[in-house]
Amino acid sequence: MQFWLIEDGEKSGPFEDYEIREMIRKGEISASRKIWHEGAEGWIPACEVRVLESEFEKLQVEPPPVPEELKVRPPFLYWRRFGARWFDYMLYHLILFAIFRAGGLSILADPEAEPSMGRVFLMMLPLVIMEGALIGALGHTPGKWLMSLRVTRPDGGLLSTGASVIRSLRVWVLGMGMGHPILLPIGHLVALWMGRKKGAPLWDFPLGHLVDGEKPSPKKILAFFLLFGAIFVAISILLWPETKPMHEEIMRQMESR
Numbered sequence: 001m002q003f004w005l006i007e008d009g010e011k012s013g014p015f016e017d018y019e020i021r022e023m024i025r026k027g028e029i030s031a032s033r034k035i036w037h038e039g040a041e042g043w044i045p046a047c048e049v050r051v052l053e054s055e056f057e058k059l060q061v062e063p064p065p066v067p068e069e070l071k072v073r074p075p076f077l078y079w080r081r082f083g084a085r086w087f088d089y090m091l092y093h094l095i096l097f098a099i100f101r102a103g104g105l106s107i108l109a110d111p112e113a114e115p116s117m118g119r120v121f122l123m124m125l126p127l128v129i130m131e132g133a134l135i136g137a138l139g140h141t142p143g144k145w146l147m148s149l150r151v152t153r154p155d156g157g158l159l160s161t162g163a164s165v166i167r168s169l170r171v172w173v174l175g176m177g178m179g180h181p182i183l184l185p186i187g188h189l190v191a192l193w194m195g196r197k198k199g200a201p202l203w204d205f206p207l208g209h210l211v212d213g214e215k216p217s218p219k220k221i222l223a224f225f226l227l228f229g230a231i232f233v234a235i236s237i238l239l240w241p242e243t244k245p246m247h248e249e250i251m252r253q254m255e256s257r
Helices: 017-025 050-060 078-102 117-137 142-146 161-175 183-198 218-256
Strands: 002-007 010-016 034-037 150-152 210-212
Touching (some): 002 017, 078 117, 078 183, 078 218
8 A cells, every 4th residue: 555645735655554654653754644545535644544553553652662782673684584595495395295205195286287376375384384483482493593593573572473474474475476486586586675775575674573693603504505405305306206207208309309
């Protein structure tokens, strides 16, 4: 949703939802400031906009003072977060594919069948729940632990399990593009752009979630790359019974030329 502001007859905008929320938190927009959005009957006080009511309710409760060291958002550790994300993604797929193979189920979808986002969602739902549970309980996942990263609230506390699961769902949709081959790179590029502009991607910025940590030790970095390579090889082995016919067909076509 986009908003426009007016003050002394001068209009400004459009502003995205998250930009308006940030300005409210900074005190740049008061409850009486006139605002307009598509569908509104006219210029109305910001506090009367339904989607912004919660922001003004938060301001009515005096929050505890934030320590000085927490007022500055930590740097956007894109490459470490990127590596941790793909490590967790690959590790989950290794476990999932191993279960499929042990149960005698086909891992790859039938190439002649219509693509099913429902099937993809059901396959990824356990990842969203498990990641949310880990971040809510520990503040990190296996990949984030290897990259010495931790997800916290602005005050340094851990996210609730519910907030962590919602965050994980947003990451899968906005950052991983739900695994779609076109949406996936777009999600990564938008996350990089948002991180450089605002210091955090879309799934962290609106609620002020922080992802920070000390520099990973050489042992952790080495373990990350060794385990990532081992996971990749293990997945390739699990997929081989289904990818072997494809490789053989490619080889036959190359030999017939």
